[in-house]
Amino acid sequence: MKLFGLMHRIYPIDQDGTRVASTDLAAGYEVELDGPVSLFRKSQKYGIRMANFLPALPLCDRWEMRAEILDEGSAGDTKQFTLDHTDGLVSHYSTGQRFDSDVERTLTRKWERATTEWDLQREDDVFDLGSEVMIPDFAIEHPDGRRAIMEIIGFWTPEYLTSKLAKIRQIEADNFVLAVSERLDCSDEDFGDSADRVLWFKTGMHVYDVVELAEEYASPVETGRD
Incomplete structure (x- = not known):
């Protein structure tokens, strides 16, 4: 996330996906990303950064993504979009590739x-x-x-x-x-x-x-x- 310049927060979680109080208790991590709608300006540039980041997810052995997407055809309603490592997606990025701000x-x-x-x-x-x-x-x-x-x-x-x-x-x-x-x-x-x-x-x-x-x-x- 940092390499793509995305605003994020990282929380340690247990095997059930519940947030825990310390990395000593962690079985994994939950990453919360801010989307382009949360910005006051430069939202298009930030949206491109997020689009560039998403193909990097399949480089992880195990992952799950849950996105809250604004429905432009409604009055502020959102829709849920989910993906995980079982969907068979393959990244076009190489594991050694660097993506800097x-x-x-x-x-x-x-x-x-x-x-x-x-x-x-x-x-x-x-x-x-x-x-x-x-x-x-x-x-x-x-x-x-x-x-x-x-x-x-x-x-x-x-x-x-x-x-x-x-x-x-x-x-x-x-x-x-x-x-x-x-x-x-x-x-x-x-x-x-x-x-x-x-x-x-x-x-x-x-x-x-x-x-x-x-x-x-x-x-x-x-x-x-x-």
């Missing part, structure tokens, strides 16, 4: 041309926030073992931004940093104790600004990390 794609390309010892990688850690989880965008690693984790906050609705900020304030990782679009209706005060770890950007980020942030907040990788 414009900001992430541009940063990755800039990084490939930059002269720095720091390595930009897709992050695979999961922050356990109790009834929800959060997967950051990137890890920034140095050959000496230091590592920073970065989340990018760009194009969101006001409601989703409020939810996102609440999650960020729960994260206690010392090496967690943020890159935030100046177009959003928020300020340093909204990030609580993480305010000093925020890199504000307009249309894109400069590699060396990110490196400077990593230099300040990166910490050694824990022993035993895969």
Whole structure:
């Protein structure tokens, strides 16, 4: 979802699909996506992102999708649409294919041309926030073992931004940093104790600004990390 730039929330669930209080109790995850109708603007662009995401679902071994679709021929009524892994769908995407937002794609390309010892990688850690989880965008690693984790906050609705900020304030990782679009209706005060770890950007980020942030907040990788 993050790679397609979709607004989402992730909840740990048990074998029956019921949400649980911690990832320690999880047998899987429920992902809730906001659709284009929830946006005030750029709904067509967001709808295209969602359409690009859907063919990626069959890449999962087991999955189930339930969509609530607005019926344009009625007064706000919705219809339900369901699919799952038993429907025999095959994705035209490859498992190794990468799908980045414009900001992430541009940063990755800039990084490939930059002269720095720091390595930009897709992050695979999961922050356990109790009834929800959060997967950051990137890890920034140095050959000496230091590592920073970065989340990018760009194009969101006001409601989703409020939810996102609440999650960020729960994260206690010392090496967690943020890159935030100046177009959003928020300020340093909204990030609580993480305010000093925020890199504000307009249309894109400069590699060396990110490196400077990593230099300040990166910490050694824990022993035993895969």
